[in-house]
Amino acid sequence: MATSSFQNDVTSPSVDNMGSLLSPTSAVAAAVPRSSALQNRITSVLSSSYADLDIRDTLSVLDERGLQNTADSRRNLRLDVQQELFECNGEIVRDFGKVAEQLQRVGTAIQSLNSSCAEMRKHIGTANRETGPMVEEANTLLQDKRHVETKQQLLDAFKAHFVVSDADLATLTSTAEPVDDAFFRILTRVKKIHQDSQVLLGSENQRLGLEILEQSSRQLNAAFQKLYRWVQREFKSLDLENPQISTSIRRALRVLAERPTLFQNCLDFFAEARETTMSNNFYAALTGAPLDHDHPVMGKAIELSAHDPLRYVSDMLAWAHAGTVSEREALEVLFVSEGDEIAKSIQAGIESEPWSRADEGDGGLAFDGRKALQGLVERDLAGVFRQLRQRTEQVIQSHEDATLAYKISNLLIFYGSIFARLLGEQSAPLETLTPLADSAMRSFRALMRDHVATLHGDLAITPDDLHPPEFFVEALDTLKALMKSYDISIITTDHAQRAEGFQPILQEALDPFLTGCENIAKRMRSPKNHIFALNCLIATKDVLRQYTFADRSSELQPRMAEHEAELTEATYTWFLHESGLHTLVDNVARVDDLSSSYKDPNQLASIAQQLDAFLPTATEDARSFLGQLEDRLLARKIIEQATERFCEEFEEMEGLIVQADDARAAQVNGEVEGEVLLREVFPRTGDEIRVLLS
Known part of the structure; x- marks a missing residue:
């Protein structure tokens, strides 16, 4: 719009007033003001910001109209715009006229609605006045209905919780009904009723609580009596050998434990029944006579298959052990597999039976699962062990065999250690x-x-042969059997304890026989007594060292060494006598003794001849001398020691002979012609002797 005005103002003078502008008079008169107005207009146009939104919108509108920049369009632009503005205003006035008409119609409708509402308020007020008493009465009736419904719900809830139906009561107390899950479910509910009825005792109406408490007590007593009789019947036909023992009996025992007296009576009844059963089974296993034809005895009877008394006792103990293990495992399933449930139930039962607390001191009703289990197993097997004791005593008394008695004792000790681990000391x-x-x-x-x-x-x-006598050999054989029995029956691995435990056996089975051999040896002459004693001691040592707990080497070795020394001395003496050297050893201790005793060289010559005759077979003769000594290595050792001592003695005699010859030569001033030297008639040297006796 500013542009159009500017164009109109600029173009009009240039076109319409072209003549006046070109006239000299008007040009001079209007030159100065025209110039100022033009400058102001140009300045205004140039200072205008075409970035303004209004200018930009105006220019966009002009573009939409598609106007040409002509003189007519510039002249008519304002008129056209004003005409459009008038037309738009007229349309707006017409539209607002229509709105006014609609508002009038709405006002008329609102007045009609107000009239209708006023009329309805009148009718409602009249209706309220007429129906007010009936509404109040209806509200009262509805409130009474809600109270009645609340009381009905309370009564239904009370009956559902505290009242047991006749069908459930029959299931709980009737002996004709089975003891199944329904029984235990109803029993649990009645116990809950009995417990909750005590809460009613604290309310204002205590009579109701007392009646329910009394009724639930009677129902519980009848239920426990039914359960007690049912458990007894089940115990009569209970098969403990069946790995799948009924879960019902375990559950029944856990529940019955809440009545400690009844529970203990059931245990006593069960123990008596199991004792009878186990005793009969043991007797059947012994004799082979079955209890009934439906359960025959498996395998041969112990009395028929065990001809050996030790085997007989062993089979009985093995059966008792197997029976104990199976009985313990079966009873663990019954009384221990449920954890501490039975103990908790018994504790709860003691609290509900105050009169039973007086018996807690004797342990009759105090229930420890493991302890009760061991006690029950012991009671179940009491009859078995009575028969076992009687028959074992008969075996011991009827056989006069010391080895058998000792083996039976070890066998009993061995099984005793097993039962100690199973059932306690x-x-x-x-x-x-x-x-x-x-x-x-x-x-x-x-x-x-x-x-x-x-x-x-x-x-x-x-x-005569100096070997261990027959009774001693038999004693050693018996000792071997005793040691073997002790070795396989003893439990401890401590060497000191094993050795200490076997010492009394050695005192009974060995020491008296060794003493007897020593007494026999005392009546013999040397060296037979030493050979005989060594033979007995060596045989004893060889037998004892087979087992470390029986080894007596530290005790026997000094005695053997003593006899060995005596036998070495006897062999040495035999060497001297057989070689003839004993006459020199007995009579010659110095050179003077040799000179005075053997002035005649022929005497030494005879000794030398005897020595020469002895030496070639000396070793073999010495072996023959000790031929009755059973230990060849020991005999060789004794011969070597005696030989060494003989050689040393010979070398000493040899030295004296040499000294005697030297002394004789000194007496005759070295003139020995015609004299016979002792060395000439006794030419053997110590080295030759050692070689010949080696």
Whole structure:
């Protein structure tokens, strides 16, 4: 718009007033003001910002109209714009007229609605006045209905929680109904009712609480009596060998434990029944007679298959051990597999049965799962161990065999250690097996002493071959059997304890026989007594060193060394006598003795001849001399020691002979012609002797 005005103002004078501008008079008169106005206009145009939004919108509108920059368009632009503005204003006025008409119609409708609402308010007020009493009465009835419904809900909830239906009561107390999941479910509910009824005792209406408490107590007592009788019936037909023991009986025991008296009665009944069953089974295993035809005895009877008394006792102990293990495993499933549930139930039962607390001191009702399990197993096997004790005592008393008695004692000790690990150190089976083991050991000692007492005749006989006598060989054989039995039956691995435990056996089974051999040796002459003693001691040592716990080397070795020294001395003496050198050794200690005793060289010549005859076979003769010594290595050692000593003695005699010849030569001033030197008649040297005796 500013541009159009500017154009109109500029173009009009240039076109319409071209004549006046060109006239000289007007030009001079208007030159100065025209110039100022033009400058101001140009300045205004140039100072205008075409970045203004209004200018830009104006220019865009002009572009849309498609106007040409002509004189007519510039002259008519304002008029056209004003005309359009008028037309637009007229349209707006017409539109607002229509709106006014619509508003009038809306006002008329609102007045009509106000009239209708006023009329309705009148009718509502009239209706409220007429129906007010009925509404109040209806509200009262509705409130009473809500109270009745609340009381009905309370009554239904009370019945659902505190009242047991006749069908459930029959399931709980009737013996004709089975003890199943429904029974335990109802029993749990009645116990909950009994517990919750105590809450009612704290309310204003205590009579209701007392009645429910009394009724639930009667129901619980009847239920526990039913459960007690059912458990007893189940115990009669319970098969503990069945790996799938019914879960119902375990659950029943856990629940019955809440009545400690009934639970203990069931345990007593069960123990008696199991004792009878186990005793009958043991008797059937012994004799082969089945309890019934439906359950025959598997395998041969122990009395028929075990001809050896030790095997007989071993089979009985093995059966008792197997029965104990199986009984313990089965009872663990019944009484221990549920964890501490039974103990918790018994504790709860003691709290509900105050009169039972007086029996807690004797342990009758205090339930420790493991302890009760061990006690129950002991009671179940009491009959088995009574029969075992009787039959084992018969075996011990009817066989006069010390080895058998000792083996039975070790066997009983071995099984006693097994039962101690199973049932504890103070268990009833140990109270049975320990006296039996002691009885067998006493029988062993008595039989050994009786056997030693019967050896007086054998102790008076001296063996010609100097070998250990027959009674001693038998004693060593018996000792081997005893050591083997001790080795396989002893449990401890401590060497000192094993050795200490076997010492009493050695005192009974070895020492009396060694003493008898020593007494025999005392009646012999040397060297036979030493050979005989060494043979016995060596045989003893060889037997004892087979087991470390019986080794007595530290005790036997000094005695053997003593006899070895005596036998070496006897062999040395034999060398002197057989070689003839004993006459020199006995009579010559100095050079003067040699000169005075053997002035005649023929005497030494005879000794030399005897020595020469002895030397070629001296070693073989010495072996023959010690031929009855059973240890060849020891015999060789003794011969070597005696030979060494003989050579040393010979060298000493040789030195004296040489000194005697030197002394004789000195007496005759070196003139020895015609004299026979001792060395000439006794020419052997010590080296020659060592070579010949090596």
